[in-house]
Amino acid sequence: MxxxxxxxxxxxxxxxxxxxxxxxxxxxxxxxxxxxxxxxxxxxxxxxxxxxxxxxxxxxxxxxxxxxxxxxxxxxxxxxxxxxxxxxxxxxxxxxxxxxxxxxxxxxxxxxxxxxxxxxxxxxxxxxxxxxxxxxxxxxxxxxxxxxxxxxxxxxxxxxxxxxxxxxxxxxxxxxxxxxxxxxxxxxxxxxxxxxxxxxxxxxxxxxxxxxxxxxxxxxxxxxxxxxxxxxVLSNKKCPLCLDERKNVSVTPCGHLFCWYCILEWVQNEQKCPICRETVLPSRVVPLQHYS
Structure with a gap:
């Protein structure tokens, strides 16, 4: 049946x-x-x-x-x-x-x-x-x-x-x-x-x-x-995610610096800072203008 x-x-x-x-x-x-x-x-x-x-x-x-x-x-x-x-x-x-x-x-x-x-x-x-x-x-x-x-x-x-x-x-x-x-x-x-x-x-x-x-x-x-x-490239100018010189430098609420695209990709998958594990929402990532 x-x-x-x-x-x-x-x-x-x-x-x-x-x-x-x-x-x-x-x-x-x-x-x-x-x-x-x-x-x-x-x-x-x-x-x-x-x-x-x-x-x-x-x-x-x-x-x-x-x-x-x-x-x-x-x-x-x-x-x-x-x-x-x-x-x-x-x-x-x-x-x-x-x-x-x-x-x-x-x-x-x-x-x-x-x-x-x-x-x-x-x-x-x-x-x-x-x-x-x-x-x-x-x-x-x-x-x-x-x-x-x-x-x-x-x-x-x-x-x-x-x-x-x-x-x-x-x-x-x-x-x-x-x-x-x-x-x-x-x-x-x-x-x-x-x-x-x-x-x-x-x-x-x-x-x-x-x-x-x-x-x-x-x-x-x-x-x-x-x-x-x-x-x-000095180590303090490298992005912790891609390990290259930071491009379009952006900062998280906890104060860590990343490439704009690197950190946005990261927080889309996991909304925590990859360094200190503090909560980071995509809307809280701030691009820095004229940062060197």
Whole structure:
């Protein structure tokens, strides 16, 4: 006998995600207290990011990776489903989904940064023509600015279609079905479509505005620096994030200086100062005019 499965909607999936975020946060707080008692404040600051990732991996390792529903999924009555094989996702897919969800964006940013500082682009003696090297660096810098907005656009598509709430689930082909199909929330579908339109327009407007500002930016700041220039840059004039001379110097409320694009990219992913871990909102980053 064939069974028709009812696909979960955005309302059920988002409620489950909110519940899971709540339990993950509680677990991270517990781990933070333990590390603070054992190692003190200095150790806590050093391993804060690793601690956050550990808490999330512990939660989803004990639930999703073990083939169980998360507490949020159980709360809303949804179940992960592999649409490619019409079955429960295989272990390797569940593992890949968890790793991509936790480290995918960070790995992408790291790869872009690694490519940006490759010797082929930074070495004046490389075989790449200076004009091509400059254009590549400009393109990479532009991609660094755009990447954080791809998740927003993907979320807007999810609001409209109800498919794949996260890029990691899209890449692994994992969706959600309703266990209690008679509880499907159909009244909110039009509201989510409206939210999709608003989110898309707002994200595209931000991308267009940032793109205009980016391409109007002084091309001289995007030229590949030579080894001699890099050696001559004093350490107190380097950006702590890109390790190059600061461009469009900007300051956080806690008083630390960064490149404008570097710190904006950072706070889009994590709203904390990368040096002292104080809370930093994107709106609180201030560009400094005529700073040398």
């Amino acid at each position: 064939s069974v028709t499965l009812t696909r979960a909607g955005p309302a059920e999936i988002l409620r489950a995600a909110q519940k899971d975020d709540f339990f993950c946060r509680k677990l991270r707080e517990l781990l933070t207290e333990i590390l603070l008692q054992v190692g003190g404040t200095r150790v806590l600051i050093k391993y804060r990011e690793l601690l956050n990732a550990t808490g999330n991996l512990m939660y989803f390792g004990a639930t999703t990776l073990s083939g169980l529903q998360t507490l949020g999924e159980e709360y809303t009555g949804i179940l992960q489903f592999d649409v490619l094989q019409s079955d429960i996702p295989q272990l390797r897919k569940r593992l890949l989904m968890i790793l991509l969800s936790e480290f995918g964006q960070k790995l992408t940013s790291l790869l872009i940064l690694k490519f940006e500082h490759h010797n082929l682009l930074r070495n004046e003696k490389s075989k790449i023509r200076p004009e091509a090297r400059r254009d590549l660096l400009k393109f990479i810098s532009y991609m660094k600015m755009i990447v954080p907005f791809l998740e927003r656009l993907h979320r807007a598509v999810f609001y409209w279609t109800g498919y794949y709430c996260h890029i990691s689930k899209h890449l692994t082909g994992i969706q959600y079905v309703l266990v209690r199909y008679w509880l499907k929330n159909r009244q909110s579908l039009y509201g989510f479509k409206l939210l999709s339109v608003v989110t898309t327009l707002q994200t595209l407007l931000v991308i267009i505005t940032k793109s205009i500002n980016f391409f109007n930016y002084n091309d001289q700041s995007l030229q590949a620096p030579t080894d001699n220039i890099n050696k001559s």
